[in-house]
Amino acid sequence: MERLLSVLVGAGGGDVAGPDWAMGTLRRCLDGDPVAQLPFAVRAILEDRQVDDTVTTMTVIHECGLPWLTPHGHAWLEHLMGPAPTVLSRDARPPVTEDVSGAFALQYALCHDELTSLPRAACARILPWAPLGTVDDLIDAGRVTRDDEPWKRRSDRREQEYLRARLAPELVDRNTAEAIGWRQFLQRQRFLAGECVEDEEGGLYDLLQRAAEGDTSVVRELEYALPRALVLRLRHIKDGALTGNWEPDVLADRGLWRLMSALWEPKAAVQPRRSAFHAVAALRHAYDSICGGDLKRARAQVNRFLDHEEGDPLQNAEAWNMSAYLALLDEDLDSALIALTRVAGFQPAAEPNLDLVKRRRATPRNDRPHPSNPYLELGLPHQSAVWKQRYRDLRREFADDREEAARLNRAMRRIQQAEQREDWSDFFVLPLNESVFSLPDDPPATLVPPVEPMPRQTAPHDPDDAEIIRRRAVADLLPTLLNAPRRPDHQHRTTT
Numbered sequence: 001m002e003r004l005l006s007v008l009v010g011a012g013g014g015d016v017a018g019p020d021w022a023m024g025t026l027r028r029c030l031d032g033d034p035v036a037q038l039p040f041a042v043r044a045i046l047e048d049r050q051v052d053d054t055v056t057t058m059t060v061i062h063e064c065g066l067p068w069l070t071p072h073g074h075a076w077l078e079h080l081m082g083p084a085p086t087v088l089s090r091d092a093r094p095p096v097t098e099d100v101s102g103a104f105a106l107q108y109a110l111c112h113d114e115l116t117s118l119p120r121a122a123c124a125r126i127l128p129w130a131p132l133g134t135v136d137d138l139i140d141a142g143r144v145t146r147d148d149e150p151w152k153r154r155s156d157r158r159e160q161e162y163l164r165a166r167l168a169p170e171l172v173d174r175n176t177a178e179a180i181g182w183r184q185f186l187q188r189q190r191f192l193a194g195e196c197v198e199d200e201e202g203g204l205y206d207l208l209q210r211a212a213e214g215d216t217s218v219v220r221e222l223e224y225a226l227p228r229a230l231v232l233r234l235r236h237i238k239d240g241a242l243t244g245n246w247e248p249d250v251l252a253d254r255g256l257w258r259l260m261s262a263l264w265e266p267k268a269a270v271q272p273r274r275s276a277f278h279a280v281a282a283l284r285h286a287y288d289s290i291c292g293g294d295l296k297r298a299r300a301q302v303n304r305f306l307d308h309e310e311g312d313p314l315q316n317a318e319a320w321n322m323s324a325y326l327a328l329l330d331e332d333l334d335s336a337l338i339a340l341t342r343v344a345g346f347q348p349a350a351e352p353n354l355d356l357v358k359r360r361r362a363t364p365r366n367d368r369p370h371p372s373n374p375y376l377e378l379g380l381p382h383q384s385a386v387w388k389q390r391y392r393d394l395r396r397e398f399a400d401d402r403e404e405a406a407r408l409n410r411a412m413r414r415i416q417q418a419e420q421r422e423d424w425s426d427f428f429v430l431p432l433n434e435s436v437f438s439l440p441d442d443p444p445a446t447l448v449p450p451v452e453p454m455p456r457q458t459a460p461h462d463p464d465d466a467e468i469i470r471r472r473a474v475a476d477l478l479p480t481l482l483n484a485p486r487r488p489d490h491q492h493r494t495t496t
Contacts, residue, residue: 043478073480076104080474085111098480102126103473106134110466115141120148127153129472131465132162133458139166140460165454172451182454191443204449212444214258227449234447238263244270244278251275255444269297269304272311279308283315284437286322290430291379299326314436317347324353325428328371333361349432356428373427374411382429387415 025041069077076094079086085108094104102125109118115137123143127135127150138144146167151160161176169185177185191197191205199205204225210218219238223231237256240246241263250256257277261284270282282305289298305311305319324339336357343350360368375382378390391412398404418424431437 069477070480073477076480077474077477080104080107080470080477087112094476096121096125099473099476100125101129101472101476103469103476106130107466107469107473110134110137110461110469115143118143123148128155131462131468132159133460133462133465134469135163136166136456136458137460140456162454162457166456167453169451169453172454180454185451185454188448188451192445192448194441194443208444208447211259211447212255212442214262214439216259216262219259222447226447230447230449240264244281246277248275249446251277253442253444253446254440255442256446258439259444261439269301272305272308272315279305279311279315280437280439282308283318286319287431287437290322290325291376293377295326295329298322302326312436313346314433317343317350318431318433318436321347321350321353321430321432324357325373325376325430328357328360328428331365331371333357337361343432347432349429352425353429356425369426370410370414371428372411373430374414375427376430377407377411381431381434382427383424 021041023041072092072094075086075088075092076098079088088108093099093108099105099122102122105118105122106126109115118138118141120143123138126138127144127148130138135144135150139150144150144167150167151163154160154163158180161172161180165172165177165180165182165185172182172185174186174189176182177189187197187199187205191208197205197209199209202221207218207222207225211222219234222234226234233250236247237250237260240250241260244264244266246260250260254277257280260277261281264281266281266285270278270285272279272282282301286298286301286305289295289301302319302323305315306323309316320339320343324336324343327333327336327339337354340350340354340357344354360371373382375384375387378384378387378394380387380390384390391408394408395405398408414427418427
């Protein structure tokens with residue numbers, strides 16, 4: 001006891017010395033016997049001191065059995081300082097007026113595994129000061145929720161951002177996520193922005209990227225990786241491919257178009273009026289039919305597209321150009337000329353085709369070269385650089401088909417001759433602009449799961465956090481000193 005009073009007097013050299021009367025009382029007690037005013041003086045001094053001083057003093061009070069606490073205060077201090085936490089009824093625990101910071105209630109709940117039943121009123125008092133790890137404990141226990149807005153109760157900006165990410169992730173922006181190192185949020189944002197995302201093979205974003213590229217083999221894996229609501233959406237996409245019918249919100253997601261196109265094999269001409277996706281699909285269907293040699297199917301699709309005059313002008317130009325090519329193959333040069341005249345005024349790339357048709361009209365029928373574009377016969381765009389490999393692949397595929405082999409050889413020779421002369425003017429240019437036939441590279445945004453709360457970054461039930469709470473609870477018992485004081489010279493020793 002004497003050592004404690006000496007410490008309190010010796011630490012009073014700064015702005016937190018304590019009232020003069022209290023310091024004087026401590027010095028008189030050190031010079032003689034304790035006086036009745038001593039507990040009052042200790043309390044007055046500790047009210048101006050740090051928590052550590054208060055805890056040290058309360059520890060001595062507990063160890064020495066000093067009669068300075070009310071019976072309730074003694075029971076509370078025993079709970080906090082004893083070797084094992086005692087069980088107290090709810091009525092026997094400190095009221096709000098004594099447990100002003102909620103530290104005792106929190107300490108008791110932690111010791112007895114009662115976080116889930118901690119009163120919400122106590123949580124409100126705890127949030128401004130509790131260690132961040134303990135706030136996480138309360139979040140995990142369901143006692144602190146988004147409605148509590150705990151980020152508004154913290155003074156540290158980083159903690160504010162962290163708690164917002166834990167409970168209201170939709171309120172977090174990219175800069176905040178970078179500041180707190182939230183990798184999952186940033187990965188999702190980069191994917192949605194169309195940026196390169198590093199993900200392990202078979203990871204969610206790897207599967208989504210492959211789906212966006214039209215890889216149908218990942219659909220089954222995605223069903224295991226996506227939440228239930230998105231699994232149902234993915235199945236609707238698969239089911240729609242059976243008939244070419246999808247809901248408007250699916251059609252609006254351009255990041256799904258490659259997957260939808262890969263899943264869907266149109267059995268008849270596609271109606272381009274139905275949506276922007278169907279318009280592109282119709283154009284590609286016509287082109288694929290031409291490259292595949294199915295000219296009847298190609299004509300049906302082109303004619304369906306030409307009825308869609310209010311569509312994209314660039315797409316319409318390609319449709320008229322394909323119509324001219326099909327007419328050229330039939331030696332219907334008048335129809336080809338009419339079609340190209342409509343295109344050339346809008347698309348300068350069609351001028352060589354218009355010149356080709358005009359030259360052909362002026363050439364005797366028996367002197368005209370073969371009307372087809374040999375690149376298209378190989379299933380490639382005009383002047384494709386990979387025609388040789390394509391030719392070899394097709395020759396192997398049709399090794400036993402003499403008629404097909406003869407067609408392929410004719411196309412090969414025509415391309416070789418054009419390259420030797422560096423003159424491709426006898427070949428009808430199709431497509432005029434390959435990008436018009438291309439599907440978008442957008443990410444499949446509607447298959448990306450919603451942002452999830454940031455995973456916990458603190459250790460659960462951290463002993464260091466528990467010690468901070470205990471010390472805070474001990475310090476909060478200071479007002480219980482001398483609520484009903486007994487004489488310090490009866491029954492207990494007060495000096496050492």
